[in-house]
Amino acid sequence: MxxxxxxxxxxxxxxxxxxxxxxxxxxxxxxxxxxxxxxxxxxxxxxxxxxxxxxxxxxxxxxxxxxxxxxxxxxxxxxxxxxxxxxxxxxxxxxxxxxxxxxxxxxxxAMAFARAVTTINAKRVAIAATYPRDVALLFKAFLEHFDIEVVHMTSHGIITAAEVGTLQREAVLRFATDNNHPDADALLVPDTALHSAAWLEDLEAAAGKPVLTAxxxxxxxxxxxxxxxxxxxxxxxxxxxxxxx
Missing domain, CATH: 3.40.50.12500 (Rossmann fold)
Structure with a gap:
């Protein structure tokens, strides 16, 4: 080390x-x-x-x-x-x-997500995606290459990264909790345009499980x-x- x-x-x-x-x-x-x-x-x-x-x-x-x-x-x-x-x-x-x-x-x-899911030993995940559905489905397919089962996926269809970047704490927490799923071992929030650094522990407390953000x-x-x-x-x-x- x-x-x-x-x-x-x-x-x-x-x-x-x-x-x-x-x-x-x-x-x-x-x-x-x-x-x-x-x-x-x-x-x-x-x-x-x-x-x-x-x-x-x-x-x-x-x-x-x-x-x-x-x-x-x-x-x-x-x-x-x-x-x-x-x-x-x-x-x-x-x-x-x-x-x-x-x-x-x-x-x-993207590769970091695959490794992180394996590291926390999550077999089944939920995806809270800001992307349109066709793009979110490609993330689901990517994870499935690594034998990661996606049990729930939502897509919110926000087109621009600039718009995603304006979301503040309460909106981000609500976005995560609204898109959680009881069968998921972890919740994935894959957009690097979404702020999360200051709220990582809050996100996990709200979701009641590990949350991985981009x-x-x-x-x-x-x-x-x-x-x-x-x-x-x-x-x-x-x-x-x-x-x-």
Whole structure:
């Protein structure tokens, strides 16, 4: 176990809830160094076409070039939907693109969800998705590749990330509890445009079970890639698990 300061970079499309990353860093001991790079895209829309362009190797490469003098130990592409819409082969291409350019471990928020669900030993999950149904169904299909059973899924059809980023605490808590399901071992909230860092424990208390949010699992995955993941209080069930047990 390495307890020195982690240096993580996050490629984040546009502007919505990117302030979750430095906020999460302040809640971790020792606090990691966090660099957020805003990537470009043609359209802010939760459509398969727009998300596929947003997560293209070209867009990731453009963002990664801004990290060449930042010296991160790990990098994540932090649009869940602009990862899983490309399928497993597309996700592998995204990871390879970043690793080949930066020569450090890379991952995506979608892959972080799959690993996090396994880590908390959840077999059956509910999904509270802000996306339209066709996009949410692709996330369900992605999870099923990892033998994760989706027992309940809701899609709220919010088109833009900018709109999602305006939701405040009470709306986020209500969104989670309204989309929970008694048969689910965990509740997944997959949009990195949705703020959650300040309310992780509140979300779990309201749901009565582990809740995994996109920005939470992204930071967890970054620490894991750095080899500097240690149990942390106040960040939900996922962060309380000792990865070295």
């Amino acid at each position: 390495n307890t020195t300061t982690a240096r993580m970079a996050f490629l984040y499309p546009g502007h919505a809830a990117e302030d979750d990353y430095p906020r999460l860093a302040t809640m971790i001991s020792p606090a990691p160094e966090v660099t957020v790079i805003h990537t470009e895209f043609n359209e802010d829309a939760h459509t398969v076409e727009a998300l596929t362009e947003m997560g293209s190797p070209q867009r990731l490469s453009e963002g990664a070039r801004h990290l060449e003098n930042k010296n991160p130990e790990a990098v994540l592409w932090t649009s869940t939907s602009a990862s899983f819409v490309r399928g497993l082969d597309g996700i592998r291409e995204q990871i390879e693109t970043l690793e080949n350019l930066l020569h450090i471990p890379a991952s995506t928020t 920005n939470q699992v992204s930071v967890w995955e970054g620490l894991r890639l750095c080899g500097k993941l240690t149990p942390q209080p106040g960040l939900g069930t996922l962060f309380r698990i000792n990865p070295w047990d």
